Amino acid sequence: MLIPNPIPSQPYQSISMDFIVNLPWSKGFNAIYVVVDHLSKHASFIPTTTGLDSRGFTLLFVKHIVCRFGLPESIVTDRDPRWTTDFWLSIAKSLQTKMSLSSSHHPQHDGQTEVVNKLLMTMMCAFIAGKKDQWALWLHLLEFAYNSAVHSSTGTTPFHLLLGFHP
Numbered sequence: 495m496l497i498p499n500p501i502p503s504q505p506y507q508s509i510s511m512d513f514i515v516n517l518p519w520s521k522g523f524n525a526i527y528v529v530v531d532h533l534s535k536h537a538s539f540i541p542t543t544t545g546l547d548s549r550g551f552t553l554l555f556v557k558h559i560v561c562r563f564g565l566p567e568s569i570v571t572d573r574d575p576r577w578t579t580d581f582w583l584s585i586a587k588s589l590q591t592k593m594s595l596s597s598s599h600h601p602q603h604d605g606q607t608e609v610v611n612k613l614l615m616t617m618m619c620a621f622i623a624g625k626k627d628q629w630a631l632w633l634h635l636l637e638f639a640y641n642s643a644v645h646s647s648t649g650t651t652p653f654h655l656l657l658g659f660h661p
Contacts, residue, residue, distance in 0.1 A: 502532050508533070510529075510532065511527065534648070535606075
C-alpha cells in the first residue's frame with residue numbers, strides 16, 4: 495500500500511536529492527548534486543563528480559545543506575547505490591533522519607527532484623547552448639533563476655517562501 499509523503503511544516507524539514515550525471519567535464523566537474531526542499535520547492539544545484547564515494551557526498555551534503563538549512567527530518571532518494579550503502583544509512587540513523595528510498599516500481603516517490611532535474615537540463619541546454627564545457631561556470635546563476643521563478647504549486651517563488659522576500 496502506497497503512503498503519501500507527509501507535508502512538512504517548515505522549510506528543509508523534508509528534502510529529496512538526486513544526481514544529474516554523465517555531463518561534459520566543466521571546471522573539474524561532470525555531475526550535479528540536486529537537493530530540493532519539499533515545502534518551499536527551493537533547490538540547490540551543487541557541482542560534483544561521479545567519482546566521489548558515499549563519504550564524499552556526505553561531506554557535500556553537510557557543507558551545502560546542513561550548514562545552510564539544518565538537518566532534515568526526512569530525505570527522499572532513489573535507489574542509487576550512493577544512498578543505499580551502510581555508511582550513508584548509518585549516518586542517517588545517527589542523525590535521526592529518516593531515509594525514504596523509492597522503489598523501482600514507483601519512481602514517482604522521488605518525482606519532485608526528477609522534475610527539477612528535467613527543468614535544469616532544459617535550462618542548461620537553452621542557456622549554455624554550444625559551450626557545453628562551461629556549464630559549471632553558470633550553474634549558480636541557473637540555481638538563482640530557478641529559485642526566483644514562481645512555482646505553479648505554491649503560487650510564489652521558492653526564495654519568497656524560504657526567505658520571506660524576493661532577492
